[in-house]
Amino acid sequence: MKILLVEDNQETADFISRGLAEAGDTLLHVLNAEEGMIQAGSRAFDVIIFDRMLPKMDGADATEVMRKAGLETPILMLTALSGIDDRVSGLESGADDYLVKPFAFAELYARLKALARRKPLAQEAPTVIAVGDLVLERTKQRVERAGQVLDLLPREYRILEFLMLNEGQLVTRTMLLDRIWGYNFDPKTSLVQTHLSRLRAKVDKPFDRDLITTVRGSGYVLSAQ
Amino acid sequence: MSSRPNKSKKGSVFGSSVFRRAVLAAIASLAVLLALGWLVHSVVRESEFDLLRAELSDTREEAEALVRDEGLEALASALAHDGRRIWDPDDLYFLLEEEERVVRLLNADDETLAGYPGIDPPGGLIDWYFLTHPDLGDEPLIVSREAISDDYELVIARFVPGRVLYNDEVMWLATLFLVLALGPIALISAYFTSRSVFRRLDAIATTTSAIGFDRIDARIPLSNKDDEFDRLAGGVNDMLDRIEALTRNLEGVTVDVAHDLKTPISNIAGRLQLIERDAGNPQAVEEHAGVANEHIGTLLRTLDALLRLGQIEAGARREAFEHFDLSELANELAESFDPLFEEDDKAFEAEIPPIVAVLGDRNLIAQLITNLLENTLEHARDGAKVWLELTAGHDHAKLVVGDDGPGIPANRAQDIFDRFVRMDPGRTKAGNGLGLSLVKSIAGLHGGTAEVVATEPGLVVAITLPNSALIDV
Numbered sequence: 111m112k113i114l115l116v117e118d119n120q121e122t123a124d125f126i127s128r129g130l131a132e133a134g135d136t137l138l139h140v141l142n143a144e145e146g147m148i149q150a151g152s153r154a155f156d157v158i159i160f161d162r163m164l165p166k167m168d169g170a171d172a173t174e175v176m177r178k179a180g181l182e183t184p185i186l187m188l189t190a191l192s193g194i195d196d197r198v199s200g201l202e203s204g205a206d207d208y209l210v211k212p213f214a215f216a217e218l219y220a221r222l223k224a225l226a227r228r229k230p231l232a233q234e235a236p237t238v239i240a241v242g243d244l245v246l247e248r249t250k251q252r253v254e255r256a257g258q259v260l261d262l263l264p265r266e267y268r269i270l271e272f273l274m275l276n277e278g279q280l281v282t283r284t285m286l287l288d289r290i291w292g293y294n295f296d297p298k299t300s301l302v303q304t305h306l307s308r309l310r311a312k313v314d315k316p317f318d319r320d321l322i323t324t325v326r327g328s329g330y331v332l333s334a335q
Numbered sequence: 336m337s338s339r340p341n342k343s344k345k346g347s348v349f350g351s352s353v354f355r356r357a358v359l360a361a362i363a364s365l366a367v368l369l370a371l372g373w374l375v376h377s378v379v380r381e382s383e384f385d386l387l388r389a390e391l392s393d394t395r396e397e398a399e400a401l402v403r404d405e406g407l408e409a410l411a412s413a414l415a416h417d418g419r420r421i422w423d424p425d426d427l428y429f430l431l432e433e434e435e436r437v438v439r440l441l442n443a444d445d446e447t448l449a450g451y452p453g454i455d456p457p458g459g460l461i462d463w464y465f466l467t468h469p470d471l472g473d474e475p476l477i478v479s480r481e482a483i484s485d486d487y488e489l490v491i492a493r494f495v496p497g498r499v500l501y502n503d504e505v506m507w508l509a510t511l512f513l514v515l516a517l518g519p520i521a522l523i524s525a526y527f528t529s530r531s532v533f534r535r536l537d538a539i540a541t542t543t544s545a546i547g548f549d550r551i552d553a554r555i556p557l558s559n560k561d562d563e564f565d566r567l568a569g570g571v572n573d574m575l576d577r578i579e580a581l582t583r584n585l586e587g588v589t590v591d592v593a594h595d596l597k598t599p600i601s602n603i604a605g606r607l608q609l610i611e612r613d614a615g616n617p618q619a620v621e622e623h624a625g626v627a628n629e630h631i632g633t634l635l636r637t638l639d640a641l642l643r644l645g646q647i648e649a650g651a652r653r654e655a656f657e658h659f660d661l662s663e664l665a666n667e668l669a670e671s672f673d674p675l676f677e678e679d680d681k682a683f684e685a686e687i688p689p690i691v692a693v694l695g696d697r698n699l700i701a702q703l704i705t706n707l708l709e710n711t712l713e714h715a716r717d718g719a720k721v722w723l724e725l726t727a728g729h730d731h732a733k734l735v736v737g738d739d740g741p742g743i744p745a746n747r748a749q750d751i752f753d754r755f756v757r758m759d760p761g762r763t764k765a766g767n768g769l770g771l772s773l774v775k776s777i778a779g780l781h782g783g784t785a786e787v788v789a790t791e792p793g794l795v796v797a798i799t800l801p802n803s804a805l806i807d808v
Contacts, residue, residue: 198655212631212635214628263670265670265671291671292698292701293698293701293702293705294698295639295643295698295702295705296636296639297705297709298636298709298770299672299675299709299712299713300675301671301672301675304674304675304678305671305674308674326625327625327628327629
């Protein structure tokens with residue numbers, strides 16, 4: 111992935127760039143919003159990471175300007191631990207995702223991957239997604255594995271769909287809470303885990319090979335390998 | 336309130352504004368009294384003089400008639416006293432007693448034809464004329480001097496009656512006394528009227544300055560008169576009770592926050608030391624890092640909850656309220672939590688009519704219901720029956736979350752909404768003790784309430800939310 115990072119805090123920037131270098135991704139790091147907007151407009155990036163609190167210009171304002179200028183690159187906004195209102199205004203400004211500091215690198219990376227996959231200019235999402243012998247028909251909301259129809263609850267269907275759209279990528283618990291439940295708070299109970307284990311009981315248990323694997327402490331990956 | 340905590344001067348009655356006002360009021364009322372006295376006096380005096388003037392003019396008319404009918408000579412002889420046309424100064428004693436008047440008829444050369452030559456006023460009518468007399472001294476007269484025929488003038492004078500002089504004297508004396516005594520009288524009356532007011536205000540001032548120093552527990556004494564001072568003092572005392580409770584709560588919370596943050600931080604510190612020790616063993620390092628990360632997660636959740644509480648209680652989110660389908664939200668959450676209760680061996684039932692909407696913040700209400708369900712999930716006994724009920728009143732929605740055991744001690748029903756309160760003394764169970772505080776804050780933000788409706792056999796909590804509506808179906 112080619113990533114632009116707009117972040118004035120050197121420590122955060124180092125943390126991100128080290129992780130991305132290890133993963134083999136290309137990173138351009140700039141320190142302020144003006145420079146960030148110039149770079150975003152002049153080169154093609156897969157994802158832009160924009161810090162919310164920047165000197166002189168707010169990241170949300172910069173995002174709004176870029177969106178008005180027609181920029182369609184996915185934007186992930188970073189913010190300090192502050193809470194509920196920031197998130198809403200951040201997303202309203204045109205950012206595609208929102209992550210609260212401090213965060214685990216795995217969380218950031220999973221979200222970057224998910225954003226990079228989401229092609230700009232609404233490339234028609236496939237109506238049928240297949241991973242190995244698992245097939246999901248989006249028009250009929252029907253799931254089959256090895257020719258056998260799976261009986262899923264609506265929420266289980268949505269979780270599976272999200273995992274399949276991010277095939278081979280880490281999907282974190284907070285991403286699921288965000289996308290499937292629409293929560294921006296972290297329930298202390300094992301809400302996600304319980305639903306995932308029920309889903310796995312239907313998708314994987316009756317079959318020889320597990321498609322969904324747990325990444326300890328982070329989330330889940332669905333893949334045919 | 337014997338201690339005198341701050342350096343402000345001890346208030347004195349004489350320096351107080353109520354005293355100054357009372358002095359001004361006393362001076363003003365005395366001035367009004369004087370003005371009124373003089374007004375009445377001058378009216379009375381004027382009517383006395385009107386009478387005298389009328390008598391003078393009657394006498395003059397008689398004299399004029401006499402001159403017209405019988406000639407000047409007749410008048411001159413009529414004015415004679417004891418056969419003397421020209422009066423002696425001694426005659427005045429008698430005239431003063433008997434006739435109460437003095438006359439003088441004179442020609443153009445100032446020669447007296449009849450009457451008393453010693454009276455020589457200027458022309459016209461004079462209310463207050465002093466006759467100079469060798470023995471009587473200065474006697475005030477009302478006097479008129481006008482022509483009675485060609486070349487002759489007639490002076491008629493009447494003594495101003497003693498009662499008029501006496502009234503004048505009394506008025507002047509009273510005025511003098513009042514002016515001299517005004518200061519002291521005003522001060523004394525002001526002192527007595529302001530003293531009680533001052534005392535009570537001073538009690539309030541003393542109490543508030545004591546609180547300003549360090550005695551938040553000081554309260555203003557009440558007088559049981561139930562007057563405006565008692566209402567003020569009562570209001571201030573109520574306010575102080577609330578402030579004190581908040582302060583004590585804040586102090587408690589600060590200690591609890593410190594405790595709740597210290598535990599995970601020491602665990603993280605311990606794991607970091609273990610990582611240093613086991614640097615050569617990647618597997619051990621990974622395990623330590625994993626545990627440390629979990630503690631950091633706990634820490635962040637606590638901080639996040641505290642920040643949310645602060646934001647919610649500041650009320651900033653009220654602007655973003657909109658009507659949303661509470662039935663749908665409750666159903667969705669019930670459905671989400673159903674497997675969790677099942678895994679936890681609890682029987683969960685939800686009773687949600689499909690038509691209830693409320694005005695509010697959907698996300699916060701989602702958190703409210705989640706926190707209530709999580710609380711039950713954590714604390715209800717194994718095999719417990721748990722329920723979520725939504726009902727619609729005519730203008731409010733009611734959410735009830737309950738279980739059938741083990742409940743909490745009845746006397747702690749009010750405490751469960753306090754921050755960092757946990758019913759298990761060992762703090763062994765998960766959670767930071769903020770979940771139900773958030774529930775109450777969120778309900779409060781929506782203008783609703785959160786109440787414990789039963790403590791046994793299990794805990795039942797009811798949330799009311801106003802501004803509800805039934806959705807048309």
